[in-house]
Amino acid sequence: MKAWLKHLSPLICDPATGVLSPAKVWMNIVNLVVSYSFLAETATLGEVSSEKWLIYLAIVGAQSAVGDFISLRYGGRGQGGRHG
Numbered sequence: 337m338k339a340w341l342k343h344l345s346p347l348i349c350d351p352a353t354g355v356l357s358p359a360k361v362w363m364n365i366v367n368l369v370v371s372y373s374f375l376a377e378t379a380t381l382g383e384v385s386s387e388k389w390l391i392y393l394a395i396v397g398a399q400s401a402v403g404d405f406i407s408l409r410y411g412g413r414g415q416g417g418r419h420g
Contacts, residue, residue: 363399370395 347364350357374392378384 359403363403366399367396 345354348356348361350360370392374384374388377388
């Protein structure tokens with residue numbers, strides 16, 4: 337069980353302190369829900385419009401960019417993208 341949690345800790349814990357990070361938890365929940373709904377719609381309809389692709393990519397990309405901006409602005413390590 338501990339080995340399993342060790343692999344998940346970078347997804348939910350602050351890399352500097354190792355403490356549970358609510359921001360990281362919620363960002364991963366948002367990504368999971370958006371990705372699941374996008375894949376479910378793709379499986380149901382067989383195709384997805386370009387507008388929905390753009391919305392999906394905007395949500396996933398924006399959360400990473402905003403997380404990086406906030407962490408860089410307020411003096412922490414990034415939580416996503418290239419700084420995390």
